[in-house]
Amino acid sequence: MSAPKAEERPAYGYFLELQSRWMDNDLYGHVNNVTYYSYFDTVVNYFLIEKGGLDIHNAPVIGVVVESQCNYSQPVAYPDMIHCGLRIGKLGNSSVRYEVGIFRNDEQKASAAGHFVHVFVDRETNKPVPIPDQIKDAFLSIMKADAA
Amino acid sequence: MTEYLDWRKEDFPFHTRVETRWGDNDMLGHLNNVVYNRLIETVVVRFTMGPLDIDWQRDPCYPIVIESLCRFHQQLSFPETVTACLRAGRTGGSSVTYEIAIFGEDNERPASTGHFVHVFVNKETQSSMPIPEAYRKVIEAYQR
Numbered sequence: 001m002s003a004p005k006a007e008e009r010p011a012y013g014y015f016l017e018l019q020s021r022w023m024d025n026d027l028y029g030h031v032n033n034v035t036y037y038s039y040f041d042t043v044v045n046y047f048l049i050e051k052g053g054l055d056i057h058n059a060p061v062i063g064v065v066v067e068s069q070c071n072y073s074q075p076v077a078y079p080d081m082i083h084c085g086l087r088i089g090k091l092g093n094s095s096v097r098y099e100v101g102i103f104r105n106d107e108q109k110a111s112a113a114g115h116f117v118h119v120f121v122d123r124e125t126n127k128p129v130p131i132p133d134q135i136k137d138a139f140l141s142i143m144k145a146d147a148a
Numbered sequence: 149m150t151e152y153l154d155w156r157k158e159d160f161p162f163h164t165r166v167e168t169r170w171g172d173n174d175m176l177g178h179l180n181n182v183v184y185n186r187l188i189e190t191v192v193v194r195f196t197m198g199p200l201d202i203d204w205q206r207d208p209c210y211p212i213v214i215e216s217l218c219r220f221h222q223q224l225s226f227p228e229t230v231t232a233c234l235r236a237g238r239t240g241g242s243s244v245t246y247e248i249a250i251f252g253e254d255n256e257r258p259a260s261t262g263h264f265v266h267v268f269v270n271k272e273t274q275s276s277m278p279i280p281e282a283y284r285k286v287i288e289a290y291q292r
Contacts (some may be wrong), residue, residue: 027204033213034189037182056175065181070219 008108012085012101013142014051016043019048020078030075031082037068040100040116043084051142061132063118066095070114076104085110088139094128095119096139152261153221155249160233163288164194168226178223185218188248191232192264195246200286209277211266215242218262228253236269236290242276243267244287 009015018039026032048054056062076082085101097117101110120131127133131139157163166187174180196202196211217243224230230250237245245265249258272279279287 026211033216034182034185037185039217041181062176064176066221067217067219068185069215071215072213095233145257 005115007101007110009083009085009103012099014043014047014086015084016046016084018042018082018084019130020076020080020082020113022078023076027073030077031080033070033072036070036072036112036114039082039084040068040070040098040114041065043086044098044116044118045088047086047138048135052132054135059132060123060140061074061118061120061129062123063096064118064126066144067117067121068114068117072112074104074111076102076111078103086142087121088143089115091131091136091139091143093130094120094121097132132148139142151220152219153257155258155261156256157231157233157249157251158250158257159292160235160247161292162195162199162234164191164232164234165229166190166232167229168224170226173226178225181218184220184224184250184262185216187197187230187250187260188216188218188262188264189213191234191248192246192266195234195290196266200263200283201292202283208272209268209270209280211260211268212245213264214267215265216262217264218260220260221257222252222255222259224250224252224259230259234290235292236287237263238278239284239291241278242269244279 022029024035083103087099089097089099099115102112104111122129172179172183223250233249237247246264250260252259267276268279
């Protein structure tokens with residue numbers, strides 16, 4: 001169960017830029033630890049929608065989270081821009097491990113890094129099913145980008 | 149490596165009850181994954197303010213989180229009240245790992261398990277420092 005080390009931007013094949021919000025900061029004056037997981041599920045779902053064609057309202061297959069982890073190296077704080085890097089750590093038949101890097105503004109080294117594991121299940125039965133082709137192709141496309 | 153599925157409430161010396169709220173559910177009809185991490189943070193914070201009695205204003209040091217992990221075993225939903233349970237795990241010179249299990253209203257098995265790692269830092273220098281002895285004694289009393 002080793003966490004990905006804080007890494008540099010080229011290690012990630014897909015990026016989404018988010019504007020941090022006032023309420024993201026806690027009493028310590030930087031983004032609250034839990035909020036990073038909101039960045040994780042935002043970049044993962046945006047990727048699934050944009051590249052994998054996921055219809056979050058009607059798709060018969062949905063991703064459910066079975067594990068998430070984050071290692072915090074440096075704080076980020078509102079009003080920083082949050083650059084979320086995404087790559088595929090491990091691709092199975094019905095599950096995928098995403099690895100996410102959180103980069104502050106133009107910094108090259110991740111301020112935090114972690115992972116997020118999805119199992120794809122039938123929306124009705126909740127049973128695991130193979131990852132839909134279009135989504136799998138999206139994963140493969142950024143895995144190739146990772147390798148390049 | 150799945151012994152955490154057998155964790156029971158009685159394995160944990162510190163419990164806190166948390167009411168869920170309407171907005172905690174996401175569009176799939178159960179608590180959003182981020183909210184589970186909020187529950188983990190909540191039991192840790194209640195432990196630090198209760199048994200550990202940390203005073204953020206007065207004390208020369210405070211804990212910051214360097215790692216958190218959450219495993220999702222069962223779905224929880226508003227409006228249930230959940231019980232978040234904590235025990236102290238491994239301690240280092242300046243860090244402590246809390247082990248956490250979250251239980252739904254009607255279940256003996258944990259809906260979620262995970263951990264949360266705190267490092268004590270000096271308020272002035274922002275660098276890590278040994279766990280103050282008074283805190284260490286309390287933490288050790290909550291190890292199982």
